[in-house]
Amino acid sequence: MPDTQQITQALSEIVELIAPGSKPSQARLAEEIAGREIADTWAPSNALLRALYPDGPDIRAAGGLYEAGIANCDCNDTPGMIRDSLIELPACPAALNWDWVNEFDESDDRWDPEELENFLWPLAARCRELGSALIILDTGSDGYGIGFVSADHIDRIVELAQIADCDLSVVHPGVETFLV
DSSP: OOOHHHHHHHHHHHHHHHSTTOHHHHHHHHHHHHTSOTTSTTHHHHHHHHHHSOOTHHHHHHTSSTTOSEEEEETTOOHHHHHHHHTTSTTSOTTOOOTTHHHHHHHOSSOOGGGHHHHHHHHHHHHHHTTEEEEEEEOSSSEEEEEEEEGGGHHHHHHHHHHHTOEEEEOOTTSOOOOO
16 A cells, blocks of 8 residues: 555646646645545545635635636536536536537436436547546545546556545546446
8 A cells, every 4th residue: 555655646646637737726635635644545535626626715716616627516416517517627628519418408307316427428438539538536425526637647647546545537438437
Protein backbone atom coordinates (compact mmCIF):
# COMPACT_ATOMS: atom_id res chain seq x y z
CA MET A 1 0.00 0.00 0.00
CA PRO A 2 1.32 3.45 -0.87
CA ASP A 3 2.32 5.73 1.98
CA THR A 4 0.69 9.07 2.79
CA GLN A 5 3.24 11.03 0.78
CA GLN A 6 2.65 8.90 -2.34
CA ILE A 7 -1.11 9.23 -1.97
CA THR A 8 -0.83 12.99 -1.51
CA GLN A 9 1.41 13.36 -4.57
CA ALA A 10 -0.89 11.19 -6.70
CA LEU A 11 -3.95 13.22 -5.65
CA SER A 12 -2.15 16.46 -6.46
CA GLU A 13 -1.24 15.16 -9.93
CA ILE A 14 -4.83 14.04 -10.51
CA VAL A 15 -6.09 17.51 -9.61
CA GLU A 16 -3.58 19.06 -12.02
CA LEU A 17 -4.64 16.75 -14.87
CA ILE A 18 -8.36 17.39 -14.33
CA ALA A 19 -8.16 21.11 -13.49
CA PRO A 20 -4.86 22.32 -14.96
CA GLY A 21 -3.44 25.37 -13.23
CA SER A 22 -6.31 25.65 -10.74
CA LYS A 23 -4.71 27.07 -7.61
CA PRO A 24 -8.04 27.03 -5.71
CA SER A 25 -8.41 23.29 -6.41
CA GLN A 26 -4.88 22.57 -5.22
CA ALA A 27 -5.48 24.73 -2.10
CA ARG A 28 -8.71 22.85 -1.31
CA LEU A 29 -6.84 19.55 -1.74
CA ALA A 30 -4.12 20.69 0.68
CA GLU A 31 -6.79 21.67 3.23
CA GLU A 32 -8.52 18.31 2.87
CA ILE A 33 -5.29 16.36 3.28
CA ALA A 34 -4.29 18.38 6.33
CA GLY A 35 -7.67 17.78 7.94
CA ARG A 36 -7.93 13.98 7.68
CA GLU A 37 -6.09 10.68 7.74
CA ILE A 38 -5.67 10.37 3.98
CA ALA A 39 -5.05 6.62 4.06
CA ASP A 40 -8.53 5.90 5.52
CA THR A 41 -11.14 4.21 3.34
CA TRP A 42 -12.89 6.72 1.03
CA ALA A 43 -10.67 9.57 2.31
CA PRO A 44 -8.72 9.96 -0.97
CA SER A 45 -11.92 9.94 -3.06
CA ASN A 46 -13.65 12.42 -0.78
CA ALA A 47 -10.57 14.68 -0.66
CA LEU A 48 -10.45 14.63 -4.45
CA LEU A 49 -14.14 15.50 -4.76
CA ARG A 50 -13.82 18.37 -2.30
CA ALA A 51 -10.74 19.67 -4.12
CA LEU A 52 -12.31 19.53 -7.56
CA TYR A 53 -15.82 20.61 -6.64
CA PRO A 54 -16.06 23.94 -4.82
CA ASP A 55 -19.09 23.73 -2.57
CA GLY A 56 -21.09 26.19 -0.53
CA PRO A 57 -19.61 29.69 -0.33
CA ASP A 58 -16.67 28.68 -2.57
CA ILE A 59 -18.90 27.91 -5.54
CA ARG A 60 -21.11 30.96 -4.99
CA ALA A 61 -18.08 33.24 -4.66
CA ALA A 62 -16.60 31.77 -7.81
CA GLY A 63 -19.82 32.46 -9.71
CA GLY A 64 -20.33 28.82 -10.69
CA LEU A 65 -18.25 25.83 -11.63
CA TYR A 66 -15.66 27.65 -13.74
CA GLU A 67 -12.91 26.70 -11.25
CA ALA A 68 -14.23 23.16 -10.82
CA GLY A 69 -12.87 19.99 -12.30
CA ILE A 70 -15.74 17.71 -11.40
CA ALA A 71 -19.47 18.13 -10.98
CA ASN A 72 -21.00 16.56 -7.90
CA CYS A 73 -24.11 14.58 -8.85
CA ASP A 74 -26.72 12.85 -6.78
CA CYS A 75 -27.62 9.27 -7.72
CA ASN A 76 -31.16 10.45 -8.52
CA ASP A 77 -30.07 13.26 -10.88
CA THR A 78 -31.59 13.01 -14.34
CA PRO A 79 -29.51 13.15 -17.51
CA GLY A 80 -30.66 16.74 -18.02
CA MET A 81 -29.46 17.71 -14.54
CA ILE A 82 -26.13 15.96 -15.12
CA ARG A 83 -25.75 17.74 -18.47
CA ASP A 84 -26.51 21.11 -16.87
CA SER A 85 -23.70 20.55 -14.37
CA LEU A 86 -21.21 19.21 -16.89
CA ILE A 87 -21.56 22.08 -19.37
CA GLU A 88 -20.37 24.49 -16.66
CA LEU A 89 -17.06 22.68 -16.25
CA PRO A 90 -14.08 24.31 -17.96
CA ALA A 91 -12.94 20.94 -19.38
CA CYS A 92 -16.29 20.22 -21.04
CA PRO A 93 -15.57 19.81 -24.76
CA ALA A 94 -16.99 22.91 -26.46
CA ALA A 95 -18.04 20.90 -29.52
CA LEU A 96 -19.96 18.33 -27.48
CA ASN A 97 -23.51 18.08 -28.82
CA TRP A 98 -26.10 17.51 -26.09
CA ASP A 99 -29.25 17.24 -28.24
CA TRP A 100 -29.42 13.48 -27.69
CA VAL A 101 -29.93 13.98 -23.92
CA ASN A 102 -33.47 15.21 -24.59
CA GLU A 103 -34.39 11.64 -25.54
CA PHE A 104 -33.76 10.59 -21.94
CA ASP A 105 -35.70 13.48 -20.46
CA GLU A 106 -38.65 13.01 -22.77
CA SER A 107 -38.75 9.20 -22.87
CA ASP A 108 -40.19 8.67 -19.43
CA ASP A 109 -41.75 10.76 -16.71
CA ARG A 110 -39.52 9.08 -14.17
CA TRP A 111 -35.78 8.60 -14.64
CA ASP A 112 -34.48 5.29 -13.34
CA PRO A 113 -31.06 5.89 -11.74
CA GLU A 114 -30.30 2.19 -12.26
CA GLU A 115 -29.98 3.02 -15.96
CA LEU A 116 -27.23 5.59 -15.45
CA GLU A 117 -24.81 3.66 -17.65
CA ASN A 118 -27.25 3.94 -20.57
CA PHE A 119 -26.58 7.67 -20.34
CA LEU A 120 -22.87 7.57 -19.46
CA TRP A 121 -21.80 5.17 -22.23
CA PRO A 122 -22.99 7.28 -25.19
CA LEU A 123 -21.66 10.40 -23.47
CA ALA A 124 -18.25 8.74 -23.07
CA ALA A 125 -18.25 7.72 -26.75
CA ARG A 126 -19.04 11.28 -27.84
CA CYS A 127 -16.28 12.62 -25.60
CA ARG A 128 -13.74 10.23 -27.12
CA GLU A 129 -14.59 11.50 -30.60
CA LEU A 130 -13.58 14.96 -29.36
CA GLY A 131 -10.30 13.89 -27.72
CA SER A 132 -11.68 13.90 -24.20
CA ALA A 133 -12.55 11.21 -21.68
CA LEU A 134 -15.45 11.06 -19.26
CA ILE A 135 -14.37 10.29 -15.70
CA ILE A 136 -16.36 9.32 -12.62
CA LEU A 137 -15.44 9.37 -8.97
CA ASP A 138 -17.26 7.06 -6.56
CA THR A 139 -17.21 8.52 -3.06
CA GLY A 140 -19.09 5.72 -1.34
CA SER A 141 -22.17 7.86 -0.79
CA ASP A 142 -25.42 8.54 -2.63
CA GLY A 143 -23.60 10.67 -5.16
CA TYR A 144 -20.60 10.69 -7.42
CA GLY A 145 -18.27 13.08 -9.14
CA ILE A 146 -18.24 13.33 -12.92
CA GLY A 147 -16.04 15.31 -15.25
CA PHE A 148 -13.64 15.32 -18.16
CA VAL A 149 -9.95 14.84 -18.78
CA SER A 150 -7.92 14.94 -21.96
CA ALA A 151 -7.90 11.52 -23.63
CA ASP A 152 -4.09 11.82 -23.68
CA HIS A 153 -4.13 11.48 -19.88
CA ILE A 154 -6.30 8.36 -19.54
CA ASP A 155 -3.50 5.95 -18.67
CA ARG A 156 -1.90 8.38 -16.22
CA ILE A 157 -5.22 9.08 -14.46
CA VAL A 158 -5.84 5.36 -14.01
CA GLU A 159 -2.30 4.83 -12.67
CA LEU A 160 -2.56 7.76 -10.25
CA ALA A 161 -6.00 6.66 -9.03
CA GLN A 162 -4.52 3.26 -8.15
CA ILE A 163 -1.62 4.87 -6.27
CA ALA A 164 -4.00 7.20 -4.42
CA ASP A 165 -6.41 4.34 -3.68
CA CYS A 166 -9.35 6.39 -4.87
CA ASP A 167 -12.26 5.15 -6.92
CA LEU A 168 -11.69 7.40 -9.93
CA SER A 169 -12.18 5.75 -13.29
CA VAL A 170 -12.58 6.46 -16.96
CA VAL A 171 -15.97 5.58 -18.44
CA HIS A 172 -15.65 3.19 -21.37
CA PRO A 173 -18.76 2.44 -23.45
CA GLY A 174 -20.12 -0.98 -22.55
CA VAL A 175 -18.02 -1.37 -19.38
CA GLU A 176 -19.82 -1.37 -16.05
CA THR A 177 -19.16 1.63 -13.82
CA PHE A 178 -20.43 -0.01 -10.61
CA LEU A 179 -22.01 3.28 -9.50
CA VAL A 180 -25.44 1.75 -9.11
